[in-house]
Amino acid sequence: MNRFLKVFGNKNCNVIAMVHVDALPGTPDYKGNWRSIVDKAIREAQIYVKHKVDAILIENMHDVPYLPSRLLGPETVACLARISNEIRQTVPAEIPCGLQILASGNKQALAVAKACDLQFIRAEGFVFAHIADEGYTDACAGELLRYRRQIDADNLLIFTDIKKKHSSHVITQDVSLLETAKTAEFFLTDGIVITGNSTGDATSMKDVDDVAGKLSLPLLIGSGVTTENLKQYYTKAKAVIVGSHFKVKGHWANEICEKTLSGFMNEINELK
Numbered sequence: 441m442n443r444f445l446k447v448f449g450n451k452n453c454n455v456i457a458m459v460h461v462d463a464l465p466g467t468p469d470y471k472g473n474w475r476s477i478v479d480k481a482i483r484e485a486q487i488y489v490k491h492k493v494d495a496i497l498i499e500n501m502h503d504v505p506y507l508p509s510r511l512l513g514p515e516t517v518a519c520l521a522r523i524s525n526e527i528r529q530t531v532p533a534e535i536p537c538g539l540q541i542l543a544s545g546n547k548q549a550l551a552v553a554k555a556c557d558l559q560f561i562r563a564e565g566f567v568f569a570h571i572a573d574e575g576y577t578d579a580c581a582g583e584l585l586r587y588r589r590q591i592d593a594d595n596l597l598i599f600t601d602i603k604k605k606h607s608s609h610v611i612t613q614d615v616s617l618l619e620t621a622k623t624a625e626f627f628l629t630d631g632i633v634i635t636g637n638s639t640g641d642a643t644s645m646k647d648v649d650d651v652a653g654k655l656s657l658p659l660l661i662g663s664g665v666t667t668e669n670l671k672q673y674y675t676k677a678k679a680v681i682v683g684s685h686f687k688v689k690g691h692w693a694n695e696i697c698e699k700t701l702s703g704f705m706n707e708i709n710e711l712k
Contacts, residue, residue, distance in 0.1 A: 458683030
């Protein structure tokens with residue numbers, strides 16, 4: 441927990457806002473608009489700063505269909521490095537910035553975060569293998585933390601999804617959510633992320649209660665947080681990661697809706 445507090449401070453519930461980067465060069469939905477992709481990502485980060493979110497998480501969400509990490513091209517890593525650096529230079533230093541590279545591009549994200557002075561990454565497949573929509577995802581904690589040490593990036597936090605959304609966990613169905621979380625804790629994660637079944641789906645309160653208060657690590661809610669349900673997560677989580685709810689009509693692929701964003705931040709300030 442001390443590593444988390446050093447970066448995020450001792451707030452009750454941090455708001456980590458998502459920058460969903462448009463489809464990058466080399467992906468099926470790329471539209472030949474590289475410069476506008478960079479500009480849009482910067483603009484979204486600036487909107488979040490204006491509304492005083494606590495942190496920003498960058499993600500290549502539009503790069504569907506996702507590739508497993510072993511097939512990720514250098515163009516994806518290079519483009520996300522450029523965008524991450526631009527955002528880090530734009531966002532005030534006191535606001536932590538992080539990166540997730542889909543799918544399971546955890547080592548790549550660490551490298552970019554190191555080069556661009558980011559503060560954290562969100563990693564998939566940290567403990568217990570599973571089947572995701574892009575294919576088999578193997579556990580990576582041992583390799584990932586050794587790589588973090590190798591590139592002198594021990595100051596970077598690694599937040600890890602457990603029982604990840606958009607995935608089948610049949611092969612580990614005899615391993616409970618809490619046991620999975622405790623294993624991730626034993627394997628030295630910096631924070632546990634739990635989610636609903638898919639992007640934008642609310643995280644089950646049963647899942648939250650199964651884990652909350654039972655670890656020495658911060659708990660992060662990774663999907664489905666809205667202005668209406670924020671209160672139920674507020675006292676149980678050290679952070680909420682919000683993307684879809686901040687978009688027009690609550691869909692992750694749309695533009696940011698500043699009215700919704702403002703209302704959400706007003707709600708969280710009232711809860712403090």
